[in-house]
Amino acid sequence: MNRQIVITGGGTGGHLYPMLAIAEALVERGVARDSIVLVGSARGQDATILADSRFARRLLGGRGLRRSLSLSATLSNLRAVLGLAGALGNALWWTARERPRAVVSVGGYAAAPSAVAAWVCRRPLVLVDVDTTPSLTNRLLARLATERCRAFAGPGGGVVTGAPLRRSIRDIDRGVEERARRRRQLEVPIEDGRLVVVVMSGSLGARSVNDAVRALAEHWRDRSDVTLVHITGRRDFDLYRTPVEGDLDYRVLAYGDMTLWWALCDVAVTRAGALTVAELCALAIPAVLVPLPGAPGDHQGTNARWLDSRGAAVLVNDADLTVESLERALVSLFDAVRRERMAESARALGRPDAADHIAQVIERVVR
Numbered sequence: 001m002n003r004q005i006v007i008t009g010g011g012t013g014g015h016l017y018p019m020l021a022i023a024e025a026l027v028e029r030g031v032a033r034d035s036i037v038l039v040g041s042a043r044g045q046d047a048t049i050l051a052d053s054r055f056a057r058r059l060l061g062g063r064g065l066r067r068s069l070s071l072s073a074t075l076s077n078l079r080a081v082l083g084l085a086g087a088l089g090n091a092l093w094w095t096a097r098e099r100p101r102a103v104v105s106v107g108g109y110a111a112a113p114s115a116v117a118a119w120v121c122r123r124p125l126v127l128v129d130v131d132t133t134p135s136l137t138n139r140l141l142a143r144l145a146t147e148r149c150r151a152f153a154g155p156g157g158g159v160v161t162g163a164p165l166r167r168s169i170r171d172i173d174r175g176v177e178e179r180a181r182r183r184r185q186l187e188v189p190i191e192d193g194r195l196v197v198v199v200m201s202g203s204l205g206a207r208s209v210n211d212a213v214r215a216l217a218e219h220w221r222d223r224s225d226v227t228l229v230h231i232t233g234r235r236d237f238d239l240y241r242t243p244v245e246g247d248l249d250y251r252v253l254a255y256g257d258m259t260l261w262w263a264l265c266d267v268a269v270t271r272a273g274a275l276t277v278a279e280l281c282a283l284a285i286p287a288v289l290v291p292l293p294g295a296p297g298d299h300q301g302t303n304a305r306w307l308d309s310r311g312a313a314v315l316v317n318d319a320d321l322t323v324e325s326l327e328r329a330l331v332s333l334f335d336a337v338r339r340e341r342m343a344e345s346a347r348a349l350g351r352p353d354a355a356d357h358i359a360q361v362i363e364r365v366v367r
Helices: 013-028 046-051 071-098 109-120 136-144 176-185 207-219 258-264 274-283 296-309 323-331 336-349 354-366
Strands: 005-008 036-041 056-060 102-105 125-129 147-150 195-200 226-231 249-253 267-270 287-289
Touching: 005 013, 005 109, 013 036, 013 046, 013 274, 013 354, 036 046, 036 109, 046 056, 056 071, 056 109, 071 109, 102 109, 102 136, 102 354, 109 125, 109 136, 125 136, 125 354, 147 354, 176 258, 195 258, 207 226, 207 323, 258 274, 267 274, 267 323, 274 296, 274 336, 287 296, 287 323
Parallel strands: 005 036, 005 102, 036 056, 102 125, 125 147, 195 226, 195 267, 226 249, 267 287
Antiparallel strands: none
16 A cells, blocks of 8 residues: 655645645655645645645644633634544544654644644654744754754754745745736736835735725825736725825735746735745745734744844834834835845845755655
8 A cells, every 4th residue: 555645734835835835745756646644624725725736635623722711712722623623534544544754833823733643652753943033833843853854954953944935935936027028918007117015914804904905005195106016915905995096006815826926026015924034035035024913833933033134134013013014115126236136135045045944854754
């Protein structure tokens, strides 16, 4: 029987896309596609994102825990624990039956059942930490792991590999001529001479970021030197879809294919999740980072401060985000020399080969 390699995580795109990147890297290194199983959550985006991957997949029940002592949070957490217990039972049964060659956890609540099952069934467990602050799941399992791959150096050891990126991102050409060509090929081309700012704050969007960007579009309505691409996320799109009249090229989208927008932007405004930070560094994109407040372990704040301290991004805290603070941060990057310096600083931190490095670690474990 062709024993499998399980890659587990999920609940958010920040876990799912690294899973796919690792799976594709293993295939590129000669691992049979049908011997890789992706295990995610039955909730959230997992079914949609993993459906097009052409890998076998399993979706388990359960949900994440809410970090609150309120009555509603306590009841929600009790239901979450029951759901995770059921998922653990499912994972134990499957792991004991299939005896996979290894289980690879990228973190998140959806990874916990399969990762624990690997330890119980004495199967090799590889942890992949994509944030500067590892997920709660991976922190709890660190002592049980056979090997640990880390996006950033930190306490607890492990191999520093970087965060895994999909090939569709790694292969983006951001040369000057290619960016100009991409802009001309849009359904509504971007005029030469405009500086392109792309705002993306997650698949659902972030109200604080969206409000500030919309206010900035109103403030900049007479600017003829800027294209502002505002990707609002699905939840808030209808609040911002009304055009802003004037010389500003202001484009509002509910969803954006980032392989397109990263390829042609001059500056990005984003949250500071691990995957986004890894993409910005690998592609050398100057950025304004607005970390999500209250993220577990403040991992987004840690990511953003790390880049800001190395000149690879500008940090604006969510609590300080206004039209004025956003304008100051962006205008500071309108200077071509500063953008180039920031791009070089980001490039120095990027690890575009991270997925292949992680695949090599997995291969060593399963030999």
